[in-house]
Amino acid sequence: MKTSLLRIQSIVIKELLQLKRDKMTFGMVIMIPLVQLLLFAFAINTNIRDIPVGVLDHSQTSLSRILQQTVSATGIVKFTHSYTSIEEAQIAIDSNKVRAVFIIPQDVSQRLVRSSSVGLGLPASSKQETSRPVAQWLVDGSDTMIASTIKSLRNMPLTELLDKPANRNTATFETTLLYNPEQRSVVNIVPGLVAVILTMTMIMFTSAAIVREQERGNMEMLITTPLAPLELMIGKIVPYIFIGAIQVAIILGLGYWVFNVPFNGGLTQLAIATFLFICASLVLGLVISTIAKSQLQSMQMTVFVLLPSILLSGFMFPYEGMPLAAQYIAEALPATHFIRLIRGVVLRDVAVVDMSFDMLWLITFTCFGLLVAALRFKKSLD
Amino acid sequence: MSRLNNKLSGTDNVNDYAISATQLTRNFSNLTAVSALDLQVEKQTIYGFLGPNGSGKTTAIRLLTGLLKPSSGEVNILGCNLPKEAQNLRMKIGYMTQKFSLYDDLTVKENLQFVSKIYGLTPNEQKARLSELLSVHQLTQQSNQFADSMSGGQKQRLALAASVIHKPKLLFLDEPTSAVDPQNRREFWEQLFDLCDQGTTILVSTHYMDEAERCHKLAILENGIKRADDTPQNLMDNMAAQIVEIGAKDLRHIKDQLIQLPQVVSAAQLGTHLRVLVNKAEDDPVALLQQQPCLHTSDKLALVRPSLEDVFVSCTNQKITDDSSTTSQGGIG
Ligand SMILES: Nc1ncnc2c1ncn2[C@@H]1O[C@H](COP(=O)(O)OP(=O)(O)OP(=O)(O)O)[C@@H](O)[C@H]1O
Ligand SMILES: [Mg+2]
Numbered sequence: 250m251k252t253s254l255l256r257i258q259s260i261v262i263k264e265l266l267q268l269k270r271d272k273m274t275f276g277m278v279i280m281i282p283l284v285q286l287l288l289f290a291f292a293i294n295t296n297i298r299d300i301p302v303g304v305l306d307h308s309q310t311s312l313s314r315i316l317q318q319t320v321s322a323t324g325i326v327k328f329t330h331s332y333t334s335i336e337e338a339q340i341a342i343d344s345n346k347v348r349a350v351f352i353i354p355q356d357v358s359q360r361l362v363r364s365s366s367v368g369l370g371l372p373a374s375s376k377q378e379t380s381r382p383v384a385q386w387l388v389d390g391s392d393t394m395i396a397s398t399i400k401s402l403r404n405m406p407l408t409e410l411l412d413k414p415a416n417r418n419t420a421t422f423e424t425t426l427l428y429n430p431e432q433r434s435v436v437n438i439v440p441g442l443v444a445v446i447l448t449m450t451m452i453m454f455t456s457a458a459i460v461r462e463q464e465r466g467n468m469e470m471l472i473t474t475p476l477a478p479l480e481l482m483i484g485k486i487v488p489y490i491f492i493g494a495i496q497v498a499i500i501l502g503l504g505y506w507v508f509n510v511p512f513n514g515g516l517t518q519l520a521i522a523t524f525l526f527i528c529a530s531l532v533l534g535l536v537i538s539t540i541a542k543s544q545l546q547s548m549q550m551t552v553f554v555l556l557p558s559i560l561l562s563g564f565m566f567p568y569e570g571m572p573l574a575a576q577y578i579a580e581a582l583p584a585t586h587f588i589r590l591i592r593g594v595v596l597r598d599v600a601v602v603d604m605s606f607d608m609l610w611l612i613t614f615t616c617f618g619l620l621v622a623a624l625r626f627k628k629s630l631d
Numbered sequence: 632m633s634r635l636n637n638k639l640s641g642t643d644n645v646n647d648y649a650i651s652a653t654q655l656t657r658n659f660s661n662l663t664a665v666s667a668l669d670l671q672v673e674k675q676t677i678y679g680f681l682g683p684n685g686s687g688k689t690t691a692i693r694l695l696t697g698l699l700k701p702s703s704g705e706v707n708i709l710g711c712n713l714p715k716e717a718q719n720l721r722m723k724i725g726y727m728t729q730k731f732s733l734y735d736d737l738t739v740k741e742n743l744q745f746v747s748k749i750y751g752l753t754p755n756e757q758k759a760r761l762s763e764l765l766s767v768h769q770l771t772q773q774s775n776q777f778a779d780s781m782s783g784g785q786k787q788r789l790a791l792a793a794s795v796i797h798k799p800k801l802l803f804l805d806e807p808t809s810a811v812d813p814q815n816r817r818e819f820w821e822q823l824f825d826l827c828d829q830g831t832t833i834l835v836s837t838h839y840m841d842e843a844e845r846c847h848k849l850a851i852l853e854n855g856i857k858r859a860d861d862t863p864q865n866l867m868d869n870m871a872a873q874i875v876e877i878g879a880k881d882l883r884h885i886k887d888q889l890i891q892l893p894q895v896v897s898a899a900q901l902g903t904h905l906r907v908l909v910n911k912a913e914d915d916p917v918a919l920l921q922q923q924p925c926l927h928t929s930d931k932l933a934l935v936r937p938s939l940e941d942v943f944v945s946c947t948n949q950k951i952t953d954d955s956s957t958t959s960q961g962g963i964g
Pocket of ligand 2: 688689690729805
């Protein structure tokens with residue numbers, strides 16, 4: 250037992266020494282979370298603003314110009330071009346100069362006074378012939394996100410336009426947005442990013458670290474020593490647990506101070522959730538290392554796991570919107586469960602034990618993976 | 632040789648052998664790397680594997696260390712049957728791989744510390760053993776140098792030091808001196824004899840003749856088959872060919888002619904002489920060669936003592952080229 254610990258310790262020390270000297274890997278440990286955080290937090294934004302659009306004004310009245318300004322004032326679109334014919338507008342959309350064109354008809358003022366959106370008109374259903382849309386949007390619908398953003402303008406109120414008192418229309422449902430009332434996407438992205446980055450680095454580093462021993466021929470020496478496979482694996486994993494912790498600290502710390510992501514949960518709960526996930530990822534890395542023959546192969550297999558972890562885990566798209574088959578795949582990925590856990594802990598202050606399914610699943614995955622890796626790990630060169 | 636003769640007497644019991652293998656075979660898809668190898672290595676001797684590239688030396692050693700599983704055959708190492716009891720052997724054997732298998736990005740000292748911890752040396756033992764090994768293997772000056780930046784010979788000394796760190800009873804060395812210069816090779820072998828005197832059994836693979844000649848016993852391998860297996864002296868005495876040395880002009884032309892003869896096993900130019908191996912069945916090889924039209928009466932022909940290289944050549948039937956640097960070392964000894 251004591252010699253076993255000594256052997257594990259010797260692997261850990263050796264691994265840390267090598268890591269310290271491998272400037273590239275060491276740099277990646279820090280740079281991957283930094284760069285990814287900045288990329289995702291700044292670039293991915295589901296609150297789309299300032300979509301470039303054009304206008305085709307058939308009316309050319311002061312009213313039509315006011316209408317245009319009202320739409321522009323929402324901040325969702327920005328009028329960058331104006332056209333005189335529908336063909337011109339179509340070409341502009343085709344060539345991606347603008348994402349949509351706002352077509353104001355000649356009789357816009359007549360349409361406007363009857364429109365329900367100014368709060369005077371009768372419900373559209375009863376007087377369809379008299380209440381027609383005020384104007385038309387011609388949208389490049391290929392990007393669903395942009396299309397739905399512009400579609401959200403469909404029912405925009407135009408009360409200020411005619412200087413009429415606001416319509417006291419009560420909503421059918423009252424909605425209260427908890428945890429992220431301002432609807433900033435970064436609040437949801439930052440905790441999810443922890444899962445993505447840990448998936449990437451943890452799996453990649455461990456699988457590469459073990460395959461490297463084979464590739465460089467060190468394994469031939471190690472096999473003839475008293476070192477047991479499990480000792481080698483544990484010794485290889487331990488340093489990366491710390492590295493994972495450093496990365497989590499970088500992401501959540503930056504998220505908190507730079508992007509104002511609230512941190513509502515307890516540190517202990519965060520530590521438990523992260524530890525469970527790091528272990529699951531490292532074990533997955535171990536399993537990969539028993540299959541891959543070279544560092545390149547282990548890299549490719551990491552990407553193979555990483556892609557579904559980004560796309561299906563709920564990091565980018567909500568789990569609920571996925572087809573059943575994709576949901577099954579998502580359930581199998583440790584990242585899915587961790588994203589639920591960490592969003593719960595960071596944003597909603599839940600305890601990990603309260604989300605016992607996800608917790609147990611990560612534990613089961615780790616144990617099962619360790620078993621598979623230890624069984625598959627050959628203590629011979631065949 | 633007197634030491635060897637003592638060793639050779641009174642070894643009937645299987646347990647007296649450090650290594651005993653029977654009909655050991657290993658196939659790689661359609662290639663048989665080691666074929667029906669029978670091997671008996673007595674304790675406290677140095678046993679050599681001599682063979683050309685690809686003859687299966689490394690594969691045989693890997694089979695004997697349990698790194699590879701045999702396709703068929705049995706191996707018994709220090710009384711333990713492989714592969715079942717491989718775990719019990721780990722503390723008793725040391726293995727120096729042909730390719731450097733320590734860590735390039737660690738220093739000499741760190742590498743040795745790592746290996747000593749793997750073998751469970753306590754910190755005190757470790758300190759004493761390390762300084763001892765560093766001085767014995769002349770690595771004290773390099774102790775803080777990265778393995779990566781060392782010369783080939785220094786690396787091999789480090790690898791040897793690492794493989795004996797736990798004082799193994801049985802040591803496998805796979806071409807340990809391939810990058811060591813003749814002077815250091817001499818010292819390297821001094822250390823092997825010291826280890827042997829301290830009770831270590833050593834199995835060493837090589838393709839240097841001078842090294843092979845120092846082994847107590849020797850197996851000549853070719854294409855995975857053991858061609859001969861005896862003490863170097865007996866191998867030379869019982870050789871299946873006789874050696875005629877020819878001193879003449881235009882040796883290259885003579886060689887091309889003689890090699891055509893069915894009785895001639897091989898011919899190789901060594902400096903101003905041509906060394907011709909003639910089949911043992913031939914009664915008077917000198918007369919046979921003298922009759923050849925390519926030789927003049929003025930040419931000197933003489934029957935000479937065989938060297939190990941001749942044994943090697945006649946065993947493997949391999950025609951050694953004149954500029955072969957690996958096999959000419961000590962060949963005329
Ligand atoms: N893992 C393997 N897979 C397939 N063939 C192999 C493998 N290892 C060795 N061989 C083949 O077995 C034969 C013997 O190889 P081995 O490495 O044992 O030779 P060697 O005597 O050590 O040669 P050298 O002097 O070059 O080190 C070679 O033909 C080699 O190609
Ligand atoms: Mg070899």
